[in-house]
Amino acid sequence: MSALLEVRDLVKTYGSGEAATRVLRGLSLRLDTGEMAALLGPSGSGKSTLLTILGTLMKPTSGSHVMLGQDLIAAGDRELTAFRNLHIGFVFQFHNLLPDFTALENVIFPTSVREGRETPAARERGRDLLVRMGLGDRIDFPSANLSGGQKQRVAVARALMNSPELVLADEPTGNLDRASAMQVMELIGQINREEGTTFLISTHDEKIAGFCRRQIVVGDGLVTG
C-alpha cells in the first residue's frame, strides 16, 4: 500500500510562557490509502489536536506534514482551503451541519462552494449518498430537525461528497446511542471497503475501535501503539 500521508516529529504547543502546554511531543505517523484506523488515547492526550493538524485546520508548532506528495506546512491559507475541499472530509462530534439548510444542501456544500452554485449533478450525487446512508426520506428535511444519528449520517455523506482520499472523524458517534453509533460505523466501514477511502476515527469506545483494522494509540504526545 502507498502512503497517503505522513507526519514526522509533530510538536504542538498551545499557549506560551508559563501557560504553554506541549500536547504533541514529536509524534510521527503514516497512513496508507484505504486504511481504516481508530485513534485511541486518554482524554487530553491530543487526539483532536492531531486530527485538526491532519485536517490542515491548524499548523503544528514544528514537524513535517505531507499528504498526496504535497508539503502542507509550507502551503498558505488559500491552498489549504482548496486542498481540504478536494482531499479531506470531516465528521465532527458537535456542530456538524448548517442548521438553516436541508440535509441535501448540507451534503452538497463542499461541491457547491467550489463550483459557486448548486449544480444538478451535485444534487444527484448528494441524493445518492443520502439514500446510501438510509436517509432517502429525509433528503429535503431541514437539518435542524434531524435526530442526532441522522445528523451524523448526513455529516458522513457530506464528508464523502467530493470523494476525498481521507476522512477525519473526531468522535463521530460520541453523543449517539449504541444502535445509531453502530449504524454510522457500519456505513463508514462499507464506504471504506467499497471505495477505498481512508478513515481516521478518534474514539473512546472499544466497540467502535473494533470496527477498524488498525488501532493507533496516542499517549504523552506520541504514538504509543
Add this chain to the structure above:
Amino acid sequence: MLYALKIAARYLTANKGQTALLVLGVAVGVFIFIFMSALIGGLAEFILSRTVGDMSHITIQAETVDPPLLIAPDGAVLVASERGETRTATLSQSATWVPLIAAVPGVKAVSPQISGAGLLARGAQSAQVSVTGVEPGNESAILDLDGYMVEGSARLASDGIILGQKLADDLSLSLGQTLRLQSSDGATILLTLGGIFLTGNGAMDDGRAFVSLSTARSLFDTPQGVTRIEIKLDDLNSADDIALRIRALTGLDAVPWTDGAEQLMEALDAQAQTGIFLKTFALITIVIGVASALLLSTYRRRPEIGIMRAMGAGRGFVVFVFVMQGGLVGLMGGLSGAVLGYLALLPFPSRDEFRAGTLPMDITQGSYGLAILLTVIGAVLASILPARSAARVDPVTAIGQ
C-alpha cells in the same frame, strides 16, 4: 457569487423576526431621509415661490439718463432737459431684443412692459395706482395673474384694465364699469374693468393696475420701446448664468433676482445644510444598526462559519456571505423605506398647491433613488467589519466550542 448570495438570503430568512426588525430599522432611517429631502426641498420651493415665484427672475430696466450738465462760462451750472426724456428712459429697441432674449435656452417667458404712475377715478372717488402695461395674451408671463383672478378674466382687452381686489373694493367697483385713468403726464384714457385679482400681497392688491401695452403707450407717451423687460426662467437657480448671457447678447443691464437676495440665499443654504446634517445622521443610524446586527449574527454563527471553512469555503466566500446580507438588508430596507416615504408624502398637497400652515412637503423631491443607493452602500460598508471578523473565525476553536 450566486452561492454566497443564496446562503446570505437563507441566513436572513432563517431569522424572519430579527431580519424584519432590522429591515424595519433601516426603513425608518430611509423614511427619515426621504421625509427630510421632501421637506427641505419643498420648503425651499415654497419659500422661493412665495418670494420670487411671482417676481421677474431677470429684469432689464431702462436706465434713467441723467440730464447732461452744461457749464456756462460764468461758472453757472445749467441742466439741459428735454420734455419726456427726464420722465422715463426707454429701452427703445425692445422689438429687436425681446425675440432675441426669448430664444436664449432656459428662458420661459419674456414680458416687455411700460409702467408708470397714474390716478384712477370713478365718479368722485379716485386712487393712486401703479400702472403696468403688458402685452395682451402675455399677462400671466411673470405674475400668475390667471391664477389670482377672483372675478372676470386676466385677458386684457385693448381698452381693458385689471385691478386688485382691495382697490376695487375701496372704489366700490364692479366688472364692466368704465373708469378714468390719468397718467402723471396728464394723458387720460377711459377703460373698462375686465378683471379683479387677489394675490395676497397688499401692495399689489391695493395699488396695481394692469393695462394693455398699447394703452400704456399712449398713457405714458411712449410710442417706441418699453421701460422694462421682465424675464421668467425655467429654473430659478440659473438666473445668474442666463443674466450674463443676456448681457453679452444685448449689452443691456440684465439683473438677476439673486442680486440683493443674498440673505434669502443664505437662509436657503442654511436650511439645506440642516437637511444634509439630518440625512447624514439617518444614514449613520442605518450603518450602526446594520453593523451591530450583523456583528451579533457572525458571533452566533461562529460554529457554522468554522464548518464552512473546514469544508473548503475560503475567507473571501465568508466575507461575501456577510456583505451580501448587509446589501440585501440595505436593499430591502431602502425599498420599503422609499415606499413608506412615498405613501406618507401622498396626502400632502402637491408643490403647486402649497398653503401656509401645512408642511410644504414636495413628494417629487424625496430623493428616493439616492436614498436607496446610499442605504445599500451604507449597509454594505457596515457589513464589512462583521464580515471580516467572520472570515477571521478560527475553524478549530469555532467547531470545538
